[in-house]
Amino acid sequence: MAYSALILMTLAALGGMASCFRVPGVSVRARQGWAGAFAVLLAAAAVLAAIGSIRTEGSGLSPLVGAVVPAVATVAAALTGSPVTAAVLELSQRSDRHYLSSEDGESVDGPLGDIDDPERTSTLHGGLWIGVLERVGVVVTILVGWPTGLTVLAAIKALGRFTELKRADAVERFILGTFASFLWAAAWAGVALLLIDKV
Template sequence: MSAWIDTLVVAWALVLSVGGGWVVTGLVLRLASRSRDAGTAGDDGGPTGAVPRAALRGGTWIGLLERLTITAAMLAGYPAAIAFVIAVKGLGRYPELREHPTASERFVIGTLASMGWAAIIGIGGLALMGGAVVGE
């Protein structure tokens, strides 16, 4: 495949990963907040309560960067880099999650939705490029 088409696929995959993941992650978090075991938003114990949102400041930007990095790692043929993303995110959030345990549910749900989306888009981008890793 030509380098131009590969470049377009990579650009498309990165944009779709970041933008589409924002929508998908938000939808998954809203659906999770409606489950029977989620509590209510008014008790600050569910994933949409005030405590989890206040405790997890910067989540939108972290999620955007996480999806960009994971999709790029998949396209570069280096999925092991995802472990670094998980480690940095977990270690960076640990103090907040320890202080606000009610935020951990929102953190886990959002992280899994975000990373899953990014990996799927990265795999799809590789498939469109015929399985070739970026730079080969």
């Protein structure tokens, strides 16, 4: 079971690498497809790792494979988190549009302004690479047993974005994206911890 979970983690890492090659004009549905596939791989790896950690028979993972697990988990978390975070933000935007639309389908002004305002849907600069690095940081801090590092990561990110967070929608996207990214990385770190426990 543990080896099967490691294989799924490796597949997710390879899929994450493939998803980094962005082709112009990729549809929202395709990005959400990547996110769904990664979520299935994460869930399956977590179940297999949990079953493997509960079972006491067998020799578990070899020390060499156990040393590879943290690296694979870090790569999987870092590279698969971008489409997942983007999907969460797109779903949030869609629910905002549904909530702020009138019965006849026309957009209405809410407390955040016109939901169809192109400036409102603009992304924060450098978000892809910042997200990759923050997920690496989250996995590493959890695996080394330094939970305070999560606070440090969040503070550094907030300070770096301080001047860009003047619009209410930017703050919402920042908070939602950060939560999604942190939770995704923490889930991969949890799978890695379950597998490392078998070494």
